[in-house]
Structure formats: structure tokens, C-alpha cells
Amino acid sequence: MSDFIEMAAVGHIYADGQAGLNGCSLAIRRGSRNALLGANGSGKTTLLLHLNGLLRPSDGVVRIDGTPLDYRRAGLAALRRRVGLVFQNPDDQLFSASVVEDVSFGPVNLGLDAATVRARVAAALAAVGMDGEAERPVHHLSFGQKKRVCIAGVLAMQPELLLLDEPTAGLDAAMQADLLGLLGTLSARGLTVVLSTHDVDLAYRWADDIHLLAAGRCIASFAAERLAQHGAALATAGQPLPAVVEVHRALVARGLLAEAPAPRCHEQLLAALAAIDNKDCEETPMRNDSRSPARRSAA
Numbered sequence: 001m002s003d004f005i006e007m008a009a010v011g012h013i014y015a016d017g018q019a020g021l022n023g024c025s026l027a028i029r030r031g032s033r034n035a036l037l038g039a040n041g042s043g044k045t046t047l048l049l050h051l052n053g054l055l056r057p058s059d060g061v062v063r064i065d066g067t068p069l070d071y072r073r074a075g076l077a078a079l080r081r082r083v084g085l086v087f088q089n090p091d092d093q094l095f096s097a098s099v100v101e102d103v104s105f106g107p108v109n110l111g112l113d114a115a116t117v118r119a120r121v122a123a124a125l126a127a128v129g130m131d132g133e134a135e136r137p138v139h140h141l142s143f144g145q146k147k148r149v150c151i152a153g154v155l156a157m158q159p160e161l162l163l164l165d166e167p168t169a170g171l172d173a174a175m176q177a178d179l180l181g182l183l184g185t186l187s188a189r190g191l192t193v194v195l196s197t198h199d200v201d202l203a204y205r206w207a208d209d210i211h212l213l214a215a216g217r218c219i220a221s222f223a224a225e226r227l228a229q230h231g232a233a234l235a236t237a238g239q240p241l242p243a244v245v246e247v248h249r250a251l252v253a254r255g256l257l258a259e260a261p262a263p264r265c266h267e268q269l270l271a272a273l274a275a276i277d278n279k280d281c282e283e284t285p286m287r288n289d290s291r292s293p294a295r296r297s298a299a
């Protein structure tokens with residue numbers, strides 16, 4: 001995968017003198033799933049606002065396809081067709097009376113004909129599972145439904161890069177799983193996705209690439225499957241190891257599981273444990289007591 005959008009030594013000083021970013025460099029590969037992982041105040045939101053040109057660097061440069069962003073009006077309009085941003089708080093993003101009006105806003109602004117707008121809006125609402133709610137007033141929706149409408153509004157623009165600021169915050173477990181499923185589907189269709197989070201378990205489970213942020217700087221970028229080798233950088237960024245990595249290590253240390261492959265989520269860990277059970281059954285086919293070594297030692 002080639003680099004799609006990159007930051008080189010980007011600094012950002014807010015009007016009150018506060019540093020939002022400080023010499024931040026990172027590269028996002030085309031078609032990849034990315035997690036910006038960092039503590040509160042580490043610069044995640046500031047970074048996302050730079051990737052779609054809502055903020056302009058005080059220092060350094062942001063490039064898309066190798067070309068520095070063009071901050072003139074037409075340049076920004078072109079950029080925002082390619083790069084869509086979903087804000088953390090839906091109330092910062094939704095402003096029309098009904099769902100369908102809100103999702104139509106972007107495509108109408110692009111000057112598309114009515115039939116194309118209708119088709120895009122229908123497809124975007126279907127993608128987020130909100131096609132039955134098109135006529136509802138936005139202010140009657142639940143938080144999770146509003147979030148979906150925000151995502152639909154961005155999808156209707158058919159961006160190449162989707163940025164989401166803490167998309168799972170405030171969603172229940174089922175909604176989080178749905179959302180990650182949707183982002184997985186979009187990414188499988190070729191969309192590049194960048195989300196911010198302070199949830200290391202989520203980043204490890206979902207992302208191809210993790211970018212660790214601390215004090216306005218990207219202190220490490222790595223493939224999620226290599227996360228366990230970056231314990232020191234995680235600690236600097238105030239992040240624990242994912243729970244599944246800790247449990248897997250404890251099981252490896254007790255000789256109950258092999259070191260590789262390391263599971264990325266608890267479902268994979270459970271599958272590895274179930275495989276021990278199955279192996280145990282195959283090795284002792286005539287015994288009624290075919291409990292795994294793990295269970296026997298726990299008994």
C-alpha cells in the first residue's frame with residue numbers, strides 16, 4: 001500500500017498559545033485502517049482537523065498524494081470531497097431538520113442532480129442502517145443514531161479518506177460492534193479509514209496501523225500485529241497493553257498456549273483455547289473426561 005496522506009513535522013499553536021501539535025510526522029497508507037491512539041490532550045482531534053484542512057499548520061506540511069495541501073478556497077473544497085471528517089459530538093455536525101435533509105446537504109452542495117443526490121443519500125443511509133429513519137427529525141434521534149447520520153452525511157460525499165474522532169465514544173457494546181463492522185466493510189471496499197481513540201483494545205483489534213500520540217507528537221507508528229514489541233512507547237503514551245495480550249502472555253508463560261500467533265481479540269483467544277480442548281479430545285478419544293489441561297489445572 002502506498003502513502004496516501006502524510007504529515008511532516010507539523011506543529012500547531014492555538015490562538016491562546018497552547019500547542020496542539022509539536023513536530024508531528026506520520027503517514028497513512030492508501031486503503032489502510034488506522035487508529036490514532038493517545039491520552040486526553042495528546043493531539044488526536046487537532047491532528048484530524050489538519051488532515052482535512054480545517055486547521056492549518058503553524059509549522060511543517062501536510063501532503064496528500066505527495067502534494068502539499070492547498071488552503072485556498074477551491075483547494076479546500078476539493079480536499080473535503082476526498083477527505084470526510086466525522087466529529088466526536090454529533091451535535092457539532094448535524095444542523096438540518098430531518099435526517100434526509102442532513103445527509104443530502106453535502107451532495108446538494110456538490111451541485112449533483114436530484115436523482116444522483118437521492119441515490120447517494122439512500123445508499124449512505126442504508127450503509128449505516130438508518131434507511132428506515134430518513135424522515136425523522138434529527139433532534140428526536142438517540143446519540144448512536146445521530147452518530148450514524150453523521151457518518152452517512154460523510155459517506156454521501158463518497159470520500160477516499162474517512163476520518164472519525166472517537167467514533168465509539170458513547171455507544172453501547174452492540175452499537176460499537178456494528179460501527180466497527182461498518183468501518184470494516186467500508187475499508188474492504190477500498191476506503192482509507194483513520195479513527196482516534198484512547199481505547200488500546202479497540203485499536204489493537206481493529207486497526208492495520210496504530211499511530212501513538214503523546215504531547216502533540218506521533219511517537220511511534222507500527223502494524224497492530226507488532227504492538228507487543230512497542231510496550232515502552234505505549235507506556236510513554238499512557239497506554240496499557242491490550243487485555244488480550246496480557247492474558248495471552250500469562251497463558252504462554254504457563255505453557256498453555258503457543259507464543260504465536262498472538263490473538264487480536266478475546267474471540268481469537270477463546271478459539272485458541274477451544275483448539276486445545278479439541279486437540280485434547282482427539283488425543284483421548286475413548287475417555288469421558290476430555291477436559292483441557294487448562295480446565296484440569298483450574299479444577
Ligand SMILES: Nc1ncnc2c1ncn2[C@@H]1O[C@H](COP(=O)(O)OP(=O)(O)OP(=O)(O)O)[C@@H](O)[C@H]1O
Pocket residue numbers: 014015016018019020021038039040041042043044045046047198
Ligand atoms: N481550541 C483550542 N484552543 C486552545 N487549545 C486547544 C484547543 N483545542 C485543543 N487545544 C489543546 O491542544 C492540545 C491537544 O488537544 P486535542 O483536543 O487535539 O487532544 P485530544 O487527543 O483530541 O484529546 P481528547 O482525548 O481529550 O479528545 C491540548 O493541550 C488542548 O488543551
Ligand SMILES: [Mg+2]
Pocket residue numbers: 044045046165
Ligand atoms: Mg479529541
